[in-house]
Amino acid sequence: MSVVGAIGDWDERVRVFRSDDLDTFAVVTERFVVLVDTQMTLQNCQTILETLRPELATRGLLVVNSHQHDDHVWGNAALPNGTPIIALEASLSVAYDPRFQLSLEHKQREDSRFADVRIVPPNLTFTERFVICGGDLTLELLPAPGHSADQLVVWIPEIRTLLATDAAEHPLPYASETRDLEKLRSTLRMLQTLEPAVVLPCHGATSDAELLARNLAYFDELERRVNAGEMWSFEEVLRWMNLEPEKIAGFYRDFHKLNQQAMGAL
Ligand SMILES: [Zn+2]
Numbered sequence: 259m260s261v262v263g264a265i266g267d268w269d270e271r272v273r274v275f276r277s278d279d280l281d282t283f284a285v286v287t288e289r290f291v292v293l294v295d296t297q298m299t300l301q302n303c304q305t306i307l308e309t310l311r312p313e314l315a316t317r318g319l320l321v322v323n324s325h326q327h328d329d330h331v332w333g334n335a336a337l338p339n340g341t342p343i344i345a346l347e348a349s350l351s352v353a354y355d356p357r358f359q360l361s362l363e364h365k366q367r368e369d370s371r372f373a374d375v376r377i378v379p380p381n382l383t384f385t386e387r388f389v390i391c392g393g394d395l396t397l398e399l400l401p402a403p404g405h406s407a408d409q410l411v412v413w414i415p416e417i418r419t420l421l422a423t424d425a426a427e428h429p430l431p432y433a434s435e436t437r438d439l440e441k442l443r444s445t446l447r448m449l450q451t452l453e454p455a456v457v458l459p460c461h462g463a464t465s466d467a468e469l470l471a472r473n474l475a476y477f478d479e480l481e482r483r484v485n486a487g488e489m490w491s492f493e494e495v496l497r498w499m500n501l502e503p504e505k506i507a508g509f510y511r512d513f514h515k516l517n518q519q520a521m522g523a524l
Pocket of ligand 1: 325327405424
């Protein structure tokens with residue numbers, strides 16, 4: 259895992275921790291260090307805590323779970339007991355769902371990196387809006403449903419920075435449940451009204467604020483083609499986006515297929 263933060267083209271109080279195709283964040287405010295997601299393994303989360311040790315010496319630790327997908331929250335198990343873990347209330351039904359535990363056990367049989375993971379659910383939940391007053395920076399936690407029902411984003415107004423988590427993705431986002439596609443599109447439109455200067459998603463290694471518009475344009479074009487009865491292959495999508503296929507993770511092909519199904523093009 260590498261530390262990208264403090265050298266990116268965004269405010270140095272926002273640190274980015276990158277492993278494989280995943281970025282998670284820490285926002286260092288006057289009062290708190292706020293981790294936004296904990297990565298997928300204890301080791302990665304421990305590395306983040308170790309990296310931030312100087313900052314944590316004089317600040318409280320708060321953790322935000324953007325949503326209960328394994329790559330974002332399995333590192334929770336590395337947190338000191340009693341660490342506040344903030345999430346939307348809808349996260350609890352996922353975290354306590356026996357299927358989440360079963361998926362962990364399945365991964366543990368395949369990969370020893372997950373041997374010491376256990377599911378640690380959020381312990382502070384909200385439904386409308388949660389505000390962390392860090393002193394110099396304010397973190398507004400906002401529901402952003404669509405990718406998942408329990409998805410939240412973090413908006414930092416002082417620096418016009420949006421931690422979009424999985425509500426936006428490069429090259430394209432997707433709805434885990436096909437019925438939620440329209441929620442995902444309206445979330446993207448809502449996020450645009452914030453007029454962010456920097457947008458940091460968890461997948462795609464970008465900070466470009468135009469990401470929201472690009473994601474929306476993709477869905478608009480998909481809808482147009484579906485309504486016209488045209489198939490839109492993944493290769494054509496990448497050409498339309500001016501992207502080189504070898505730079506895009508293969509699973510986006512499946513996400514595009516999911517979006518097509520959700521839009522009614524079975
Ligand atoms: Zn996700």
